[in-house]
Amino acid sequence: MDAVSTVDFHTAGEPFRIVADASAALGGVPFVGDTVAERRVHAMAAGSALDDLRRILCFEPRGHADMYGGFITPPDDDGAHFGVLFWHKDGFSTACGHGTIALGVWAVETGVVAAPDTGTTEVVIDVPSGRVTARVHTEAGLVTSVDFVNIASFVLATGVSVQTSRGDVLVDVSYGGAIYAQLNAASVGLSVEPGDIDALIALGREVKWALNDAAVAQHPDDPRQSGIYGTILFEQTPAPAASDASRPLAPHDAIVSQRNVTVFADGQVDRSPCGSGTAARIATLAAEGTLTENGTLQHGSIVGSTFAGSILSRTRVHGIDAVIPQVSGMAYRTGESTFTVDPRDPLTPGFVLR
Numbered sequence: 001m002d003a004v005s006t007v008d009f010h011t012a013g014e015p016f017r018i019v020a021d022a023s024a025a026l027g028g029v030p031f032v033g034d035t036v037a038e039r040r041v042h043a044m045a046a047g048s049a050l051d052d053l054r055r056i057l058c059f060e061p062r063g064h065a066d067m068y069g070g071f072i073t074p075p076d077d078d079g080a081h082f083g084v085l086f087w088h089k090d091g092f093s094t095a096c097g098h099g100t101i102a103l104g105v106w107a108v109e110t111g112v113v114a115a116p117d118t119g120t121t122e123v124v125i126d127v128p129s130g131r132v133t134a135r136v137h138t139e140a141g142l143v144t145s146v147d148f149v150n151i152a153s154f155v156l157a158t159g160v161s162v163q164t165s166r167g168d169v170l171v172d173v174s175y176g177g178a179i180y181a182q183l184n185a186a187s188v189g190l191s192v193e194p195g196d197i198d199a200l201i202a203l204g205r206e207v208k209w210a211l212n213d214a215a216v217a218q219h220p221d222d223p224r225q226s227g228i229y230g231t232i233l234f235e236q237t238p239a240p241a242a243s244d245a246s247r248p249l250a251p252h253d254a255i256v257s258q259r260n261v262t263v264f265a266d267g268q269v270d271r272s273p274c275g276s277g278t279a280a281r282i283a284t285l286a287a288e289g290t291l292t293e294n295g296t297l298q299h300g301s302i303v304g305s306t307f308a309g310s311i312l313s314r315t316r317v318h319g320i321d322a323v324i325p326q327v328s329g330m331a332y333r334t335g336e337s338t339f340t341v342d343p344r345d346p347l348t349p350g351f352v353l354r
Contacts, residue, residue: 001053002027003340006069007106011098011331012272012305017057017069018106025053035076036083040092040128041224043071043085052349054087059350062339065089066268070099076126081113083126089352090265094129094225095177097148097275102331104134104146109333117141129177129225147328148275150177152315153283154322157216164188164206171207171231173216176279176325178229180262181207181217185233192235192259192302197269200302204231204263220318230264232277237300256291259300267354273299273307275327282309282325305329 004025007018023029026049033039043050050071058067066089073083084103086096104123107113115121115138123134135147153176160171160181166188171181188203190196208228211217219225239255260281262274270277278299285291297309308328315322341348 001025001056001341003338004053004057005336005338006057007336008334009102009105009331010334011101011275012301012307012329013303014098014270014272015066015068015334016096016099016102016331017063017067018103019053019057019069019071022050022053022071026050031073036073036085036126037128037222037224039073039083040085040094043092050085051091054092055349056341057339058087058089059352061347061350063089063350065352065354066271068096068099070096070103076131080124080126080131081107086127088265088268090268092128093178093229093265095127095150095276097150097177097277097279097327098270098272098329098331100125100127100132100134100148100275101146101327101329104136104148105143105331105333107134108136108138108143127177132177143330145328145330147326149312150276150279150325150327152317152322153177153279153325154317154320155283155287156220158287160211160216162207162210164203164210166203169207171211172284173211173228174280174283175219175225176281176283177276178280179217179219179225179227180230180232180277180280181211181228182232182234182281182284183207185235190233192233192261194302197261197302200233200261201263201267201269204233204261205267207231208263220320230262230270230274230277232260232262232274232281234258234260234281237298239298254292254295255298256285256295257298257300259302261302269302271301271303272305272329273301275307275329278307278309278327279325282311282327283323286311286314286323287321
């Protein structure tokens with residue numbers, strides 16, 4: 001492996017490591033596949049050079065068990081600015097909302113996508129689950145916020161009974177670019193607080209693996225997206241005052257205020273409120289009538305950061321009622337690195353302790 005340069009961001013506390021030229025880091029090895037979805041399948045194959053690079057950048061000592069990042073790829077066609085392969089410690093994901101927000105900031109701040117000093121710029125990105133948009137807002141040359149406009153999101157099942165070490169729990173299953181199981185943490189005596197994190201992770205893993213191969217976790221059109229990507233454990237929180245909301249609120253807005261922790265992959269914890277997970281929650285809340293087009297989901301995380309979620313429109317896909325969700329937040333650059341691998345290093349590609 002040649003030296004690989006990265007730019008690191010965090011979105012609401014969740015890391016996102018961007019590799020703008022993964023092909024160069026691999027000695028010019030091209031991406032295989034005509035679309036981002038096809039490239040993801042190739043990247044996951046045994047012996048993939050991209051998977052080796054993922055492990056080097058994600059595993060210790062260069063990363064950690066909760067690292068997240070993405071390889072920039074060509075787009076599927078001229079309708080998008082670029083594509084991205086999202087990755088974490090266990091592989092390559094189909095979607096990543098917090099990463100999309102970070103990519104919007106990166107694209108504007110680096111000039112990959114031209115933007116006015118003051119205004120809104122749409123950064124269009126092809127991801128394995130489809131085509132998404134980061135609406136990047138700038139004021140006086142500085143990025144101030146980003147709206148992640150997701151693909152159609154919908155409910156797959158409600159009230160699914162899952163047997164766990166804490167007894168039977170009821171979960172809803174929704175798709176927001178990836179498939180999420182969702183349950184109320186209070187129903188099992190837990191709270192979305194750092195002090196409960198070990199128990200939250202354990203329960204999240206139990207639910208994921210109990211449902212991962214079940215019928216409720218099958219994507220209705222694309223089997224490559226089937227399986228439970230994460231478990232969202234949520235709780236109700238007091239609604240903020242309008243002055244404390246993540247975006248200006250109109251008088252008729254109804255605020256739904258919740259906090260969550262998303263346990264994804266195999267025990268990985270999202271420090272942010274989870275972008276695609278927020279989209280899945282929007283789909284669930286819209287289907288049950290709790291969230292309407294005039295409402296805002298104030299979605300908090302276990303570290304106290306917040307996304308604002310809303311319904312842009314309603315649609316129907318695969319014969320299922322769906323919504324087009326928008327998730328608003330902000331990402332900040334945390335540093336730049338050039339990583340190398342000493343051929344004598346016996347710990348290559350690295351390790352994780354959980």
